[in-house]
Amino acid sequence: MKNTVKINSIELVNDDCLQYIKTLPDNSIDLICTDPPYFRVKPDGWDNQWKGDSDYLTWLDMCLAEFWRVLKPAGSIYLFCGHRLAADIELLMRNRFDVLNHIIWAKPSGRWNGCNKESLRAYFPATERILFAGHYLGPYKPKDDGYAAKCDDTKRHVMTPLIDYFRNARASLGVTSKQIVAATGKNMASHWFGASQWQLPNEADYLKLQALFSDIARVKQQRQELETPHHQLVVEYQALSRRYVELLDEYKALRRPFSVSAAVPYTDVWTHKPVQFYPGKHPCEKPADMLRQIIEASSRPGDVVADFFMGSGSTIKAAFHLGRHAIGVELDEARFKQTVEEVEQVQ
Template sequence: MKADETSTAWLDQVYCEDALAGLSRIPDGAVDLILTDPPYNLGKDYGNASDQQTVEEFLQWTERWIDAALPKLKDNGSLYIFTTWRFSPEIFVMLKKRMTMMNEIIWDRRVPSMGGSVRSFSSVHDTVGFFVRRKDYYFDLDAVRIPYDAATKKARSRSIFIGAKWLEVGYNPKDLWSVSRLHREHAERVDHPTQKPLEIIERMIKASCPPGGVVLDLFMGSGTTAVAARRTGRRFVGFELNGEYCRITAERLAALDGAPAPSPEPATAPRAKPRARAKAAAPDTTTINSLE
């Protein structure tokens, strides 16, 4: 069914179930942006075996969820996918067969220069692919421009620069994003092993999802995509296998609304070892669905 043929009950929800099983809840052509951070297959413990597959199994599974998710995207929609350099070549080729690649974004995690391998160069970045369906994709550069500092503006004070829009609104973010990973002392940090900073997720949403539009995250984790969507005036929908992560997401969303976190139905999803994936409900618009 198309988006205008169904109800909108699926909006502002994170379903505690496998995305491959639950994507049928979302109408085709209903989503403005797919923004997702799937398991990297590096052996991390998310309370299940999703990050512990063989290379062949992992790539086959990745292709399955890509093919299931893309029909949900509008014709002018976009996709951002976090991945690791170990698998980005294969995953990007999969997506290039289906979409147009606009950028490879490097997230410099600002890892301290200590420790690491003694047999190779230390890996301190994540790779992000930015893909679109067609040439007239939605993209709001002004929403994510980076302001110039006072010294730069002063240096550009000659008459030839007067009235220049770019000088007032700032410059285009480059494809190298230097944003610190979340340490234990960061206020937004929750109990999840690979939580992404809101700064990064909000930049993607502001640039590639119109106000009031819909963001889909197939691997919601600690709920950062849902929180970023709520903070920026967008709708969201997502999936998460781990019931504990769903609880964390609910708490994060409730904190935004100044309301007590709802009590999700008992989830049968395995619980992470202390980590958890979450999605939450706003007072009247968000619900956490435990369906396993």
């Protein structure tokens, strides 16, 4: 590792992204918000390191493999890209991540008003793209956050008294699925009398089941089953459901955070002014309001936010303001030094 600077909850690293990321443990980052070189968009050396598109995409895929490894099961990733290779990058990403949105960052101002429109021979690209993704929950490339499984288990556990009431009644009379379908006209035996995906039958179906069970008990000269009136089952179901909701609240921390409101853009089209020129500006500096929006929506205070191509450290500064831990990596030494100074000033 070339050079690491720690400033309180921020770690800034002057290194190659791939070299550095290999030193991070699995599942250690809550949010990756990163802006890799777009390739052949800027004249700078760092944007022209590859022989061609396929060379660039191979390199980016190696980065994505590492991002997948370090991103926590309930983590989120926002990857910036230019319009030209956005489709290729989205396909690459889909091999590893569940792409949730292809966000269009529409710039309200730009060089297009001054250009010769006819000579473009295509529409002026006034957008950049942000691919927003999380882990697959399965079955493709799962890194399951455990939330869905916990919900299922909890529901089964909480509903056990009702599940057992139906299961035991059926077992004691040996009622078959065929008889249940014939009596109710519905193929619901596994839901009403099973543990997984259990459902309370509605009143009309329950009355039909009661009649069926009563006939079978009479023929077999056995004790009557399903004798509890439906309205009593509903009362018990409501009480158990309340308990279930309380328990779910405890599992919320397992879920991928996502909080948006009408006060911030919550659609996949965002309008943010590009950062205006100032001496020392990074040519690709991203607007602070856009980064704050991403960090607030997809992480919680105290989470670890990483930008593996931090440039001016715009992500790092926004993360710091919002009380997150941050890791920033930058290859270019001069730029790294400038960013360290700027972050120290922000602190």
